[in-house]
Amino acid sequence: MIQSMTGYGQASDHYGQKKITVEIKSLNGKSSDVRMKIPSFYGEKELELRKMVIEKALRGKMEFVITTESESGEDGFGLNVPLISKYITELKKIQTQFDIPNADILQSVLRIPNIIQAQDGDLEEAEWQKVLELTHKAIDALAAYRKEEGDAMYKDFIQNVDTMEALLADVANYEQARIDKIRARLHNGVLDQMTNDAIDKNRLEQEIVFYIEKLDINEEKVRLAQHCKFFREQLEKEHPIKGKKLGFISQEMGREINTL
8 A cells, every 4th residue: 555655634623612723744754753833731742642643644754733722812821920020120221221212122022931921720631632532633634645645656656567567568579580680680790701611600600599598588577577566566565565665676677677
């Protein structure tokens, strides 16, 4: 079974007055590499989520994102008012001391870390179960996306293998003509260089046969046919296959074709 390394999956649902959305994106990658962007409220579950994504999504460079949106306007965040007050007081002193023109101090303060902070609270088990449910759905959507692209690649691979096998079968129609042409060229080439009296025609024929035997391509034909068969077998396997193996088989097919 072929699965594309590129894909996207998304799932969202409501929990109480909150909308939770889980997204997962995947790109080509030799190993599993997951970037997590989740609210700090779910920070204690990050390792569990990461393990789930790696086990189910397999390889790829992935980005896993959870976003929450409050429908009541209470989004679980607040302003650190004491810290804001302290910064504004100190900045005003500096502004007066150095005669700095009026500026929007509040806008500058809001950019300082820890000014906006998440409100403390324990993660409810029911909410965590909802996050797990959405994570499973997003991963399933990613797998479906990958499989759809994989099916398209499968059809293309099969078409190419069919073409190679058809052309390989057609080679037999040209083999005898090729041998006759080489035999005539060798024979005539020798005769042009020597008189008939100086030629041992039996020996000449033996040498020509020996040379032509070296040009036999039956071994390459057999190997190419076997590589095509093995390539098909890999495509038909039920579990996801690694492109590296198909790449190696393709290289071997190319070697035999070049020799032919």
